[in-house]
Amino acid sequence: MKHFIIFGPPGAGKGTQAKLMVEKYNLRHISTGDLLRAEIKAGTKLGQMAKALIDDGNFVPDEMVLKLVKSEIAHHPDASGFVFDGFPRTTTQASAFESYLKSLGMDVNGVISIIISDETVMERIHHRALIEDRKDDMKDEIIRNRITTYHAKTEPLIDYYKKQEKYHEIDGEGTIEDIFAKISLLIERLSR
Numbered sequence: 001m002k003h004f005i006i007f008g009p010p011g012a013g014k015g016t017q018a019k020l021m022v023e024k025y026n027l028r029h030i031s032t033g034d035l036l037r038a039e040i041k042a043g044t045k046l047g048q049m050a051k052a053l054i055d056d057g058n059f060v061p062d063e064m065v066l067k068l069v070k071s072e073i074a075h076h077p078d079a080s081g082f083v084f085d086g087f088p089r090t091t092t093q094a095s096a097f098e099s100y101l102k103s104l105g106m107d108v109n110g111v112i113s114i115i116i117s118d119e120t121v122m123e124r125i126h127h128r129a130l131i132e133d134r135k136d137d138m139k140d141e142i143i144r145n146r147i148t149t150y151h152a153k154t155e156p157l158i159d160y161y162k163k164q165e166k167y168h169e170i171d172g173e174g175t176i177e178d179i180f181a182k183i184s185l186l187i188e189r190l191s192r
């Protein structure tokens with residue numbers, strides 16, 4: 001099994017690239033954002049707790065996303081690998097995730113980090129707001145809060161994975177195809 005983390009700020013294009021990785025390399029996509037939005041849509045207790053936090057651009061509690069991720073992994077024992085998108089987002093999530101994978105005899109094979117500027121993040125989210133109906137994409141104040149939270153809570157994971165020699169950067173400013181070509185080369189190198 002191969003496990004990749006697609007990493008980067010909100011709006012970096014993680015979801016778009018993850019979907020292409022899934023098609024080409026027969027992986028399963030685990031997006032904690034999508035899982036949370038599905039819980040909200042289904043009106044579950046977890047979804048009800050998560051809704052206000054997400055709408056305001058805040059993280060949901062670590063235990064909540066860990067529960068969702070563990071359940072997804074456990075329900076797909078025959079998957080040939082996973083691409084984790086939007087997870088882990090805090091060092092607490094990363095270390096709990098590492099222990100969980102270890103208990104299953106698994107490990108993260110590589111972290112693919114999409115590098116884009118805060119200005120591009122703003123532009124992309126403004127564009128996405130025209131296509132998808134997400135409350136957290138509507139207000140600049142909320143988008144800025146998500147960018148600030150990314151720098152404060154998620155960026156420390158770069159060092160975490162650098163220490164494990166699993167961290168790889170991709171320039172995220174080109175076309176979808178250009179970026180995916182670079183990701184493909186990386187995955188093929190990491191899978192050897």
Ligand code: ADP
Nearest residue numbers: 010011032033034054058059060065086087089
């Ligand atoms: P984006 O990439 O634009 O941030 P996501 O769909 O990945 O969009 O996430 C949407 C929201 O869901 C986040 O702003 C956060 O509130 C919540 N969320 C998603 N993943 C996590 C996570 N791993 N930990 C905490 N909150 C999360």
